[in-house]
Amino acid sequence: MSPPDLKDVVARMGASARAASARMAAAPTAAKNHALIALARLLRADVDSLVSANALDLHAATAAGTTGPLLDRLKLTPKIIETVAEGCEQIAAMPDPVGEITHLRQRPSGISVGQMRVPLGVFAMIYESRPNVTIEAASLAIKSGNACILRGGSEAIHSNLALWKLVQAALVEAALPPCAVQLVETTDRAAVGFLITSPESVDVIIPRGGKGLIERISREAKVPVIKHLDGNCHVYVDASADLALAVAVTDNAKTQKYSPCNAAESLLVHADIAAEFLPRIAAVFAAKGVEMRGDAESLALLSTVPNAKLVPATEQDWFEEYLAPIISIAVVPDLDAAIAHINRYSSHHTDAILTAHHPSAMRFVREVDSSSVMVNASTRFADGFEYGLGAEIGISTDKLHARGPVGLDGLTSLKWVVLGQGEVRT
Numbered sequence: 316m317s318p319p320d321l322k323d324v325v326a327r328m329g330a331s332a333r334a335a336s337a338r339m340a341a342a343p344t345a346a347k348n349h350a351l352i353a354l355a356r357l358l359r360a361d362v363d364s365l366v367s368a369n370a371l372d373l374h375a376a377t378a379a380g381t382t383g384p385l386l387d388r389l390k391l392t393p394k395i396i397e398t399v400a401e402g403c404e405q406i407a408a409m410p411d412p413v414g415e416i417t418h419l420r421q422r423p424s425g426i427s428v429g430q431m432r433v434p435l436g437v438f439a440m441i442y443e444s445r446p447n448v449t450i451e452a453a454s455l456a457i458k459s460g461n462a463c464i465l466r467g468g469s470e471a472i473h474s475n476l477a478l479w480k481l482v483q484a485a486l487v488e489a490a491l492p493p494c495a496v497q498l499v500e501t502t503d504r505a506a507v508g509f510l511i512t513s514p515e516s517v518d519v520i521i522p523r524g525g526k527g528l529i530e531r532i533s534r535e536a537k538v539p540v541i542k543h544l545d546g547n548c549h550v551y552v553d554a555s556a557d558l559a560l561a562v563a564v565t566d567n568a569k570t571q572k573y574s575p576c577n578a579a580e581s582l583l584v585h586a587d588i589a590a591e592f593l594p595r596i597a598a599v600f601a602a603k604g605v606e607m608r609g610d611a612e613s614l615a616l617l618s619t620v621p622n623a624k625l626v627p628a629t630e631q632d633w634f635e636e637y638l639a640p641i642i643s644i645a646v647v648p649d650l651d652a653a654i655a656h657i658n659r660y661s662s663h664h665t666d667a668i669l670t671a672h673h674p675s676a677m678r679f680v681r682e683v684d685s686s687s688v689m690v691n692a693s694t695r696f697a698d699g700f701e702y703g704l705g706a707e708i709g710i711s712t713d714k715l716h717a718r719g720p721v722g723l724d725g726l727t728s729l730k731w732v733v734l735g736q737g738e739v740r741t
Contacts, residue, residue: 329516342460347407351454369391371473372470376470384638391447406706430729437464439466441522441523441524441528441532448523449467457495507532508535512538522540529542543709543713545576546636546664550565551669552565553672570600580641586612586647614627628644633656633660658682661683661684663685666689704720
């Protein structure tokens with residue numbers, strides 16, 4: 316398909332999405348919930364076909380030399396399909412945010428003023444690898460009364476097409492416009508350029524993928540972007556931390572899965588507990604083949620741990636999102652130093668403190684400038700499903716318009732509503 320033809324295709328998709336968004340904004344909650352329940356049913360009924368379509372993508376990716384976390388993100392297993400089906404049902408069970416009026420208050424003039432939640436309109440989701448994002452984006456778009464245009468990575472084209480057909484079937488079953496969720500069916504990268512420069516068709520762009528993709532979209536888009544560039548997440552073990560808890564949570568934050576953006580990439584340990592804690596967690600990491608890139612003080616404490624993979628940390632290591640069995644480690648003198656380190660090197664995604672000292676926990680929560688801050692819990696919980704959002708469209712490290720996991724509320728905006736009984740301004 317030549318660029319002029321592709322531009323025309325994207326423009327037609329945008330016009331269809333714009334028309335569908337008006338119908339979705341007015342759709343009753345029952346119809347939207349019907350579509351979501353139907354989608355969950357169709358996903359479960361079509362597991363074998365979905366896994367077969369995904370196998371085509373996995374075979375092509377393996378032949379192209381894709382390995383490790385990138386290949387892991389591409390997998391669509393029965394367990395993953397069940398998780399996204401549950402996500403659809405969870406979203407269906409949640410209150411509909413559209414039309415909710417909050418903060419209604421009467422003014423001295425007699426008018427009542429409040430704010431109503433309304434859909435954003437049309438969002439374009441541009442993502443790589445993970446085919447489950449197709450369902451997460453579609454389900455959130457349906458419940459929030461938006462239309463969406465999805466452009467997945469070429470490496471997942473067969474999986475995404477198979478999933479999208481189920482979304483369309485669910486929309487038709489619920490008597491909702493099938494153009495409310497569209498998929499760019501070509502793998503031509505020029506489609507992305509046309510989408511992100513089409514403010515007449517798209518209200519917001521949501522990229523989800525590698526740092527290079529997100530940087531390009533942020534740089535070239537003529538439409539607002541909800542984004543995060545990377546996930547350099549920290550775990551800080553405070554002096555008062557329970558050692559068993561600290562080992563279990565740190566282990567989970569780093570090794571439960573290496574590829575997600577909410578996996579811990581940096582470990583900070585208070586000097587008062589470092590000699591006790593670091594050898595214990597290093598033994599766990601060594602058994603799992605995790606490379607530890609430490610400062611001088613941490614390396615000295617880790618040098619006697621059998622089979623430990625130890626490397627001196629460079630300045631760049633404190634900024635790094637590894638998405639691999641690698642973690643940077645530093646010993647810090649106190650909470651002030653930990654907070655300063657995190658605010659300097661963190662990507663403002665998710666950071667956790669492990670402590671038994673409540674004032675330290677509250678200082679950490681207030682002063683660490685990240686979209687999610689946690690006390691005595693794994694960073695792996697920074698996820699829309701785990702937060703009870705049903706699913707997430709992505710995680711935003713911006714401060715406008717949404718921050719952290721973006722669910723239903725993040726896909727709505729507010730407009731002012733004024734209720735009166737004939738009042739006039741004097």
